Amino acid sequence: MKEKKISVEEKKLQKRDAIVKAAIEIFAHKGFQNTKISEIAQYAKVADGTVYLYFKNKDDLMIQAMSELLSKKLSDLKARLDSEEKAVVKLYKFFQIHVRALAGDRNVARFITVEIRQCQEFYEKYPEFAPISEYIDFVEGLIAEAIADGDIRKEINPRAYAMILLGTVDFVITRWVLGNGEMSIEKTVEDIADIFQLKTDLLL
Amino acid sequence: MKEKKISVEEKKLQKRDAIVKAAIEIFAHKGFQNTKISEIAQYAKVADGTVYLYFKNKDDLMIQAMSELLSKKLSDLKARLDSEEKAVVKLYKFFQIHVRALAGDRNVARFITVEIRQCQEFYEKYPEFAPISEYIDFVEGLIAEAIADGDIRKEINPRAYAMILLGTVDFVITRWVLGNGEMSIEKTVEDIADIFQLKTDLLL
Amino acid sequence: MKEKKISVEEKKLQKRDAIVKAAIEIFAHKGFQNTKISEIAQYAKVADGTVYLYFKNKDDLMIQAMSELLSKKLSDLKARLDSEEKAVVKLYKFFQIHVRALAGDRNVARFITVEIRQCQEFYEKYPEFAPISEYIDFVEGLIAEAIADGDIRKEINPRAYAMILLGTVDFVITRWVLGNGEMSIEKTVEDIADIFQLKTDLLL
Amino acid sequence: MKEKKISVEEKKLQKRDAIVKAAIEIFAHKGFQNTKISEIAQYAKVADGTVYLYFKNKDDLMIQAMSELLSKKLSDLKARLDSEEKAVVKLYKFFQIHVRALAGDRNVARFITVEIRQCQEFYEKYPEFAPISEYIDFVEGLIAEAIADGDIRKEINPRAYAMILLGTVDFVITRWVLGNGEMSIEKTVEDIADIFQLKTDLLL
DNA sequence: AATGAATGAGACTTCATTCAT
DNA sequence: GATGAATGAAGTCTCATTCAT
Numbered sequence: 086m087k088e089k090k091i092s093v094e095e096k097k098l099q100k101r102d103a104i105v106k107a108a109i110e111i112f113a114h115k116g117f118q119n120t121k122i123s124e125i126a127q128y129a130k131v132a133d134g135t136v137y138l139y140f141k142n143k144d145d146l147m148i149q150a151m152s153e154l155l156s157k158k159l160s161d162l163k164a165r166l167d168s169e170e171k172a173v174v175k176l177y178k179f180f181q182i183h184v185r186a187l188a189g190d191r192n193v194a195r196f197i198t199v200e201i202r203q204c205q206e207f208y209e210k211y212p213e214f215a216p217i218s219e220y221i222d223f224v225e226g227l228i229a230e231a232i233a234d235g236d237i238r239k240e241i242n243p244r245a246y247a248m249i250l251l252g253t254v255d256f257v258i259t260r261w262v263l264g265n266g267e268m269s270i271e272k273t274v275e276d277i278a279d280i281f282q283l284k285t286d287l288l289l
Numbered sequence: 290m291k292e293k294k295i296s297v298e299e300k301k302l303q304k305r306d307a308i309v310k311a312a313i314e315i316f317a318h319k320g321f322q323n324t325k326i327s328e329i330a331q332y333a334k335v336a337d338g339t340v341y342l343y344f345k346n347k348d349d350l351m352i353q354a355m356s357e358l359l360s361k362k363l364s365d366l367k368a369r370l371d372s373e374e375k376a377v378v379k380l381y382k383f384f385q386i387h388v389r390a391l392a393g394d395r396n397v398a399r400f401i402t403v404e405i406r407q408c409q410e411f412y413e414k415y416p417e418f419a420p421i422s423e424y425i426d427f428v429e430g431l432i433a434e435a436i437a438d439g440d441i442r443k444e445i446n447p448r449a450y451a452m453i454l455l456g457t458v459d460f461v462i463t464r465w466v467l468g469n470g471e472m473s474i475e476k477t478v479e480d481i482a483d484i485f486q487l488k489t490d491l492l493l
Numbered sequence: 494m495k496e497k498k499i500s501v502e503e504k505k506l507q508k509r510d511a512i513v514k515a516a517i518e519i520f521a522h523k524g525f526q527n528t529k530i531s532e533i534a535q536y537a538k539v540a541d542g543t544v545y546l547y548f549k550n551k552d553d554l555m556i557q558a559m560s561e562l563l564s565k566k567l568s569d570l571k572a573r574l575d576s577e578e579k580a581v582v583k584l585y586k587f588f589q590i591h592v593r594a595l596a597g598d599r600n601v602a603r604f605i606t607v608e609i610r611q612c613q614e615f616y617e618k619y620p621e622f623a624p625i626s627e628y629i630d631f632v633e634g635l636i637a638e639a640i641a642d643g644d645i646r647k648e649i650n651p652r653a654y655a656m657i658l659l660g661t662v663d664f665v666i667t668r669w670v671l672g673n674g675e676m677s678i679e680k681t682v683e684d685i686a687d688i689f690q691l692k693t694d695l696l697l
Numbered sequence: 698m699k700e701k702k703i704s705v706e707e708k709k710l711q712k713r714d715a716i717v718k719a720a721i722e723i724f725a726h727k728g729f730q731n732t733k734i735s736e737i738a739q740y741a742k743v744a745d746g747t748v749y750l751y752f753k754n755k756d757d758l759m760i761q762a763m764s765e766l767l768s769k770k771l772s773d774l775k776a777r778l779d780s781e782e783k784a785v786v787k788l789y790k791f792f793q794i795h796v797r798a799l800a801g802d803r804n805v806a807r808f809i810t811v812e813i814r815q816c817q818e819f820y821e822k823y824p825e826f827a828p829i830s831e832y833i834d835f836v837e838g839l840i841a842e843a844i845a846d847g848d849i850r851k852e853i854n855p856r857a858y859a860m861i862l863l864g865t866v867d868f869v870i871t872r873w874v875l876g877n878g879e880m881s882i883e884k885t886v887e888d889i890a891d892i893f894q895l896k897t898d899l900l901l
Numbered sequence: 902a903a904t905g906a907a908t909g910a911g912a913c914t915t916c917a918t919t920c921a922t
Numbered sequence: 923g924a925t926g927a928a929t930g931a932a933g934t935c936t937c938a939t940t941c942a943t
């Protein structure tokens with residue numbers, strides 16, 4: 086009996102997850118506005134109406150999908166950085182891993198760099214929706230640590246530096262996502278790391 | 290007779306210009322998807338159908354409006370930089386003027402940082418539409434010059450550095466556009482300029 | 494054992510009753526079309542599906558709820574009139590009590606005057622659904638009695654007079670229900686009673 | 698040229714009229730809630746979207762259709778009564794003509810007696826929508842005149858009497874509309890007229 | 902019998918685009 | 923060329939009803 090009950094609840098979770106996964110996939114692929122709920126439902130193998138059992142409306146689905154995606158990406162990243170001891174190494178690794186993770190999934194990359202911006206309404210309607218802020222906060226924290234460690238000049242403003250790093254990542258990925266395939270992301274990352282004085286031998 | 294002909298052609302140009310101007314204004318204000326052709330037509334004081342005499346469709350209007358806006362911004366920028374002799378100064382001035390110009394017009398800033406990304410279809414449908422590339426090319430050129438002048442380390446890859454600069458601008462402006470008004474753009478720009486070793490006394 | 498069985502059957506009746514009661518409450522409050530089965534189920538503290546164990550569909554529930562409401566109203570009325578001996582007095586009392594009962598419960602009044610008409614389909618689909626007919630029959634009977642008593646002119650057609658009385662009640666209540674609250678129902682009833690030569694001293 | 702222009706404007710009017718006519722026809726036949734805009738459009742031989750060029754939404758179409766129908770009915774009635782000199786005769790004629798007009802068009806009758814009530818929301822959303830009030834006002838005026846003429850007892854409250862008359866009409870028509878066809882409206886009208894002391898020889 | 906998650910048909914309304922004038 | 927009335931395809935969301943548990 087207990088097992089059965091669990092399986093019912095699990096089924097619900099599975100269904101919700103399937104919808105979120107489908108939403109990320111298709112939103113990322115076609116953009117928010119060009120995605121029909123019915124497509125997501127079909128992809129998730131549920132009826133259209135089922136989507137509305139789990140999400141208030143299309144906006145809500147977008148927000149939750151986006152939040153979950155970013156949270157997951159960020160906590161994956163944090164997990165992979167945990168073993169490092171020095172903040173500055175974490176910082177550089179963050180840069181590389183993040184770019185590579187995005188470069189490895191064009192749809193997700195597009196979702197994060199393009200779609201996330203497209204909805205000022207979201208930011209106006211749902212002011213608590215600030216998925217990028219967590220990233221900035223995390224990087225800023227690493228930089229502050231690195232400064233404390235003496236690995237980064239103490240004159241540097243951590244938030245400003247965080248924006249430079251994340252802005253660069255974002256721009257590079259965007260160019261790559263929107264580009265025609267000519268650009269080598271690996272080469273670009275290396276060149277940028279050089280500029281930031283990144284000693285790659287430290288990092289890999 | 291000749292005069293008349295010119296005036297007819299001028300009228301046509303004026304009409305086209307009025308539509309483009311209206312499109313920029315309203316696209317920037319409300320976003321591409323939320324802007325109706327009829328609004329643009331009304332703002333430009335022409336009939337809805339008239340828009341289709343000058344532009345193939347809404348996409349086309351968007352592309353042309355965007356291109357013209359960016360070209361204009363860029364040539365304005367270039368004009369203001371012409372008096373400078375050293376590339377590195379031009380570069381730093383570019384950075385400051387560009388951010389300030391965007392910060393001075395939230396709608397245009399939003400248009401350039403947000404809307405321009407929103408339409409992967411555009412990039413797929415119209416591969417020749419690459420308005421940001423011109424910016425990258427220009428900045429890359431300045432950096433190459435500065436390297437030749439000996440003002441920037443010669444190990445630096447100019448394109449990578451251009452992406453860092455433009456990515457940072459883009460990110461800062463985006464944060465500011467999408468933010469809730471708490472962020473001071475002037476302070477942020479200063480902090481960033483410091484990181485790039487920008488000596489402000491050189492620039493103003 | 495027997496007790497248990499009874500209690501099981503009673504439980505079933507209780508459930509059915511709870512649903513009907515909830516239906517009347519909510520249909521009356523929000524109208525047929527604006528009432529969701531799930532609301533009724535929630536109000537009756539049963540699952541949505543349970544409603545369909547007792548009623549074929551929403552129409553059926555409406556019809557049964559309406560019938561029970563009207564039957565109850567009518568038998569309450571009859572009970573209160575039983576003590577009277579003269580038909581004509583019963584008639585006039587019926588008029589007053591009916592109007593006052595409706596005026597005392599705007600939702601039920603709305604249900605009876607407005608909702609009951611709304612569904613021609615009902616009358617077409619379910620010709621046996623004629624809740625108002627009982628009222629007409631009852632009033633007609635009273636009038637016939639009053640004529641037999643010599644209290645109403647014998648030239649009068651009882652059914653026609655019944656329609657005048659009930660039509661007037663219905664119209665007055667409808668005006669009041671749909672109105673903006675300016676109308677005094679007590680004053681109106683009095684004026685109407687005067688026209689029908691109702692001697693109020695006979696009635697209270 | 699002028700002629701052509703007129704014909705364009707006339708075409709618009711014709712289109713609007715066609716939509717209103719279709720709306721009355723279908724709303725009356727199937728009820729407001731069960732009528733699809735697309736049905737009305739099809740019946741009026743226009744595209745679905747065209748309906749929205751002339752009416753803000755379905756509610757608006759309903760209100761305008763209802764208002765126009767009732768206004769037209771009332772002014773037709775007034776026109777036919779103009780030739781009469783005595784208010785009391787006008788009153789009695791009003792009664793007969795009104796009932797007969799409704800009896801002659803079951804759909805319109807249904808619309809007026811049934812649909813008009815169904816939308817409390819309308820009365821709440823659009824308080825200025827009070828189509829029946831004009832009827833009451835008109836009848837009340839006739840009664841007041843008849844009292845002044847000495848043809849109706851002066852103790853009678855004109856508004857209350859107007860409600861009796863209109864309530865009776867409404868009820869009779871409703872019974873007939875919702876009934877199964879057994880009821881003879883002519884006989885009923887005659888019986889009612891007798892009760893109101895209507896001398897039919899005066900009226901036809 | 903009871904549940905309530907799932908279904909999916911259905912309708913209003915918008916708006917880019919067309920075309921007769 | 924200019925107009926703007928007309929078009930009609932398209933998409934979100936609701937909710938009565940079903941059915942596996």
